[in-house]
């Protein structure tokens with residue numbers, strides 16, 4: 653169930669637009685169709701690191717700085733959410749892997765983040781900063797500012 657694939661990108665980055673007076677850089681991630689399910693890229697631009705995941709036909713991008721102690725949050729294992737299975741009387745029966753929910757795990761101390769929201773699984777009010785993804789001319793790009 654667990655997968656680990658990480659690739660750092662040192663490809664050129666391009667400032668191609670300005671929004672609301674703030675500089676925003678659209679940074680190349682991959683060619684469309686190049687990333688397989690569960691793949692990720694770590695994009696670095698001017699000191700900002702972003703983890704970009706491809707999961708079930710969608711892209712997700714988050715800050716690569718763990719909310720715990722600043723570890724590389726997006727570079728650990730992908731693992732399906734572990735769920736408790738209860739009996740009808742609500743007593744514990746067993747645990748199983750979720751078929752729909754997937755998390756990535758910070759490799760330093762194991763903080764788990766929901767891949768689809770960037771929220772800390774144990775404290776969903778806290779979440780990694782998300783970054784917008786755009787597909788333009790067959791290229792998958794992330795906006796970094």
Ligand code: FES
Pocket residue numbers: 718719720721722723724725758759760761762763
């Ligand atoms: S720095 Fe990520 S879990 Fe501690």
